[in-house]
Amino acid sequence: MDTAGTDAYLDRIGARRPASPDAEALRALHLSHLRTVPFENLSIHLGEEIVLAEQPLLDKIVGARRGGFCYELNGAFAMLLGALGYDVELLSARVFGPDGQLGIPYDHLALRVRTTHGPWLADVGFGRHSHFPLRWDSRAEQTDPAGEFRIEETAEGDLDVLRNGSPQYRLEQRPRAYPDFEVGCWWNRTSPKSHFTRSLVCSRLTETGRITLSGRTLVTSTLDGGREERSLRADEVLAAYREHFGIVLDREPVVGGAGPSQTGTGAQGHRSEFRSG
Template identity: 75%
Template structure:
């Protein structure tokens, strides 16, 4: 990690995700770190609806994820994870992606941030900030299908030299392979947190992977529990129990309830 982070930050980050420091920064250790991150650090956009500024600096991300035990969305989660991996001796760098919308169109530039990790076994894509995605890092040097608890993934090269990331045959996002730095994502982050066209400004979400490979999600007042086989149950949480739900299911102590956006 950079000058703003000390060795204590590394140990605190590892405690935050319930992981041990790898003896060797290899692909197998990365798999464990990746899975533990998904299980413990929620994918959430609550800052937008709490009136909190999202700052893309190393110190701010560490304070939010480690000290305050919060989550975040792609820029925050993968930005923080890339810092941790680098501090642990990995060759990790941020990549930019554009997410496919429901209409099949690509989103704005710098729509998504992911992490490329170069290992002795080849380059891997680590992504702990896309919500529902692979549980483990994916090999970037193959076009073959890769089975994962989160689905079957495949990379398809584009004419421009980018890679489309497919899950179960459906394109998720288009990945550029040029290395980026946190500051490159500031304009994209601003758009995601302010534009009425951004789905992050239109809805509340807090979600994480569970120990059994399922997922729990709190969207507004709707709590969704998804089993590993895809079956799901839903229930509405009373307004006065929301703060307790965030604390119980996601380990987050909020001082006020995020305001659900009005339908547009």
């Protein structure tokens, strides 16, 4: 990513270029990203191609002011961090489903970011998750506005990430490259068993909680557990995307309305990646 692209990305998330790639700046960038770039799977239901490469990602997230799935969000965030001087590695994870079973390999993409203050787990692509990076080398409870998080080692050498005592996903510690994720991405983007081929979500963090548009249901939740749900009329949906997420669409995305694109790679869609508040 060149200087102009980096500056445009920072402007997109409302962040300043950090003086140095340190842990404090990483925390600020992480939170800014979550509050400005929504977690969404609209492309699947609009029949849009999703390509995991630098320019298409920047065109979508920065140019078109859209969001995306874990592969898009964490992939783009890794590019930004790399351009700012951070040491970033892409990691593969398998997500725990509601039945406690693990999803397919390469189910999720997360980031290990090394700073002078140690390594961190950064993840701006898991929907309802930690607001700030988690300390990679700590096995203690880590308090975050989104709950209590803990990283546990498994017998096989992987790491389980838990939120409020519930396992979220299992990380492999071996660094990966983008092409390693393509088969898993394709399955999640096209399989009828994929949660996100069967559902529609757009969500972002706010200063007071989270706002989510799932189909025509608008949910506003607060950090203290408050929740307000409202059903929108058909003529209110596009305005809601603009107002709450900055997304300008010419038509309403509908589950099954376009069908998943068969070209490109991306679109994470496993059944439990997003856990709406």
